[in-house]
Amino acid sequence: xxxxxxxxxxxxxxxxxxxxxxxxxxxxDADFYLKLFSSSSPESFAVIVLEEDILKDExxxxxxxxxxxxxxxxxxxxxxxxxxxxxxxxxxxxYFKKAHIALNFLSNEYSDDEKLEFIRARIKxxxxxxxxxxxxxxxxxxxxxxxxxxxTSKVIFLRxxxxxxxxxxxxxxxIINLNVDFETFVKENHIPSKQADFVKTCAGIINTCRHKIxxxxxxxxxxxRELFTVKGAGTxxxxxxxxxxxxxxxxxxxxxxxxxxxxxxxxxxxxxFFTQKMDYFYIEENYLGAALLxxxxxxxxxxxxxxxxxxxxxxxxxxxxxxxxxxxxxxxxRSRSDKFITHWYIKQCDGMHKAGEWTIFWKGLDQQxxxxxxxxxxxxxxxxxx
Numbered sequence: 001x002x003x004x005x006x007x008x009x010x011x012x013x014x015x016x017x018x019x020x021x022x023x024x025x026x027x028x029d030a031d032f033y034l035k036l037f038s039s040s041s042p043e044s045f046a047v048i049v050l051e052e053d054i055l056k057d058e059x060x061x062x063x064x065x066x067x068x069x070x071x072x073x074x075x076x077x078x079x080x081x082x083x084x085x086x087x088x089x090x091x092x093x094x095y096f097k098k099a100h101i102a103l104n105f106l107s108n109e110y111s112d113d114e115k116l117e118f119i120r121a122r123i124k125x126x127x128x129x130x131x132x133x134x135x136x137x138x139x140x141x142x143x144x145x146x147x148x149x150x151x152t153s154k155v156i157f158l159r160x161x162x163x164x165x166x167x168x169x170x171x172x173x174x175i176i177n178l179n180v181d182f183e184t185f186v187k188e189n190h191i192p193s194k195q196a197d198f199v200k201t202c203a204g205i206i207n208t209c210r211h212k213i214x215x216x217x218x219x220x221x222x223x224x225r226e227l228f229t230v231k232g233a234g235t236x237x238x239x240x241x242x243x244x245x246x247x248x249x250x251x252x253x254x255x256x257x258x259x260x261x262x263x264x265x266x267x268x269x270x271x272x273f274f275t276q277k278m279d280y281f282y283i284e285e286n287y288l289g290a291a292l293l294x295x296x297x298x299x300x301x302x303x304x305x306x307x308x309x310x311x312x313x314x315x316x317x318x319x320x321x322x323x324x325x326x327x328x329x330x331x332x333x334r335s336r337s338d339k340f341i342t343h344w345y346i347k348q349c350d351g352m353h354k355a356g357e358w359t360i361f362w363k364g365l366d367q368q369x370x371x372x373x374x375x376x377x378x379x380x381x382x383x384x385x386x
Contacts, residue, residue: 029228029230029343030228030229031340032340033227033228033229034228037074037227038072038073038074041151042073042075042120042123042124043075043077043116043119043120043123043150043151043152044150044151044152044153045074045075045076045077045152045154046074046076046077046152046154046155046156046227047076047077047078047079047143047146047147047150047152047154047155047156048066048076048077048078048079048156048158048223049079049081049143049155049156049157049158050062050078050079050080050081050082050158051081051082051157052081052082052083052086052135053160054158054159054160054220055080055082055086055090055092056090057160058158058160058219058220059095061219061220061221062158062220062223063095063096063099063101064099065220065221065223065224066078066101066128066223067099067100067101069223069224069227070101070126070128073126075122075123075126075127075128075129076128076156077119077129077131077146077150077152078103078128078129078130078131079130079132079133079143079146080092080130080131080132080133081133081134081135081139082132082135083134083135084132084134087132093105096128101128102125102126102127102128103122103127103128103129103130104118104122104127104128104129104130105130105131105132106118106119106129106130106131106132112145112149115131115146115149116149116150119150131146139201139205140201140204140205140208141208143155143205144204144205144208144209147205147209147211147213148209148210148211151211152213153211153212153213153214154213154214154215154216155205155213155214155215155216156215156216156217156218156223156226157198157202157215157216157217157218158218158219158220158223159217159218159219160219161195161217161219162217162218162219162222162233162234163217163218163219163234163235164176164185164191164195164198164199164217164235164237165191165192165195166190166191167190167191167192168190172234172235173185173191173235174231174232174235174236175235175236175237175238175315175318176199176235176236176237176238177238177239177240177315177319178203178206178207178237178238178239178240179239179240179242180240182199182203185199198217199237202215202217202237203237206237206238206239207239212239212288214236214237214238214315215236215237215238216232216234216235216236216237217234217235217237218232218233218234218235219233219234222234230343230344230347231347236315238315240315240319241284241285241288241289241315241316241319241320242284242285243282243283243284243285243319243320243323244281244282244283244284244285245280245281245282245283245323245327246281246283247279247280247281248278248281249274249278251281252281252283253287254274256287257274257283257287257290258274259287260287260288260289260290260306260308261290261304261306263308264306264307264308265306265384267384267385268384268385269383269384269385270383270384270385272383273383276294276303276383277294278292278293278294278303279293279294279295279300280292280293280294280300280327280328282320282323282324284316284319284320287308288307288308288316289306289307289308289316289317289319289320290304290305290306290320291304291305291306291320291321291323291324292304293324293328293331296332296373296376297369297372298330299330299331299332299365299369299373300328300330300331300332301331301332301333301373301376301377301380302324302331302332302333303333303380304383305317305320305321305333305341307320317344321348325363328364329364330362330363330364330365330369331362331363331364332360332361332362332363332365332373332376332377333345333360333361333362333377334358334359334360334361334377334378334380335358335359335361336357336358336359337354337357337358337359338357342359345359345361346361348361348363349362349363350362350363350364350365351365351370353370353374355374355378358377358378360373360374360377360378
């Protein structure tokens with residue numbers, strides 16, 4: 001293994017890392033995800049699973065990416081799945097020391113309380129926590145228990161393939177929504193058999209875990225791009241959200257919706273909003289996300305699109321958006337130009353127009369409709385206070 005060059009000491013570590021992240025994605029992406037990851041408990045950031053082939057051939061790339069994460073004060077829990085003999089032959093600890101990464105190993109034989117105490121103590125001391133998992137142990141059971149213990153929402157498998165590939169053309173699948181895609185991809189042989197078995201294992205972890213999690217499958221070289229960009233760089237495997245649809249306020253829990261909207265927009269909402277006519281409601285079953293639309297001529301105006309802070313990064317927004325575009329071919333909406341989501345909207349729309357503090361977006365509209373919908377969007381009441 002070649003020794004990784006240390007960071008220059010006269011530079012602030014976060015400045016160097018953010019500059020690197022900006023080079024692989026959009027600055028707003030990097031800033032948003034750094035803020036999101038930093039807002040949770042340190043031990044909840046992520047679990048990264050390393051297996052023998054990666055340990056043998058890709059350690060330079062693994063250490064490079066992990067060291068950048070640590071410079072951002074993000075400490076993943078690294079789960080090494082290999083035999084003890086393999087681990088001893090590899091001398092794994094020497095690899096980390098050469099990369100100037102402090103680490104501590106913990107045997108998987110400790111109790112859950114001891115593991116949690118160990119992990120928290122290591123992170124507090126800015127040390128990488130490593131856990132060892134024998135290959136003959138049940139991976140579904142062990143990883144789901146660890147994710148539940150840490151309350152992490154992200155498990156990352158580093159794989160040479162870089163993700164899950166389509167069997168027909170070997171193209172990378174960017175997302176597998178288990179509620180929708182499991183039958184197609186796994187049971188109808190749309191992915192290679194070995195990868196199908198792995199997806200089944202991932203489904204088992206997701207379904208066994210007591211809270212909502214996602215699994216990323218990515219190459220070691222693309223770990224940072226997967227974590228810090230909206231587009232990602234591997235395959236995201238998720239259970240998928242159960243989105244309820246209705247057409248009136250009677251089937252809506254106003255308190256839960258109000259809580260979601262105020263958390264998402266970080267402002268108080270005017271009570272008059274709940275008396276406005278809305279024609280379509282798309283609500284995640286636990287009120288982790290919501291979209292509200294109203295008819296305008298032969299189009300729909302997206303009045304509110306909200307994802308709860310605890311659900312960001314879990315694919316809820318993507319699932320909501322999928323329901324909207326599946327059911328509405330012509331939509332338009334507005335967003336304040338300085339909001340992070342405006343950057344995401346740019347990637348979803350067919351066109352946009354900036355007018356003062358607002359950016360108006362549209363999708364599926366004819367050219368002759370544009371000036372009318374812009375005027376309509378700009379005349380809509382501001383529903384939040386302050």
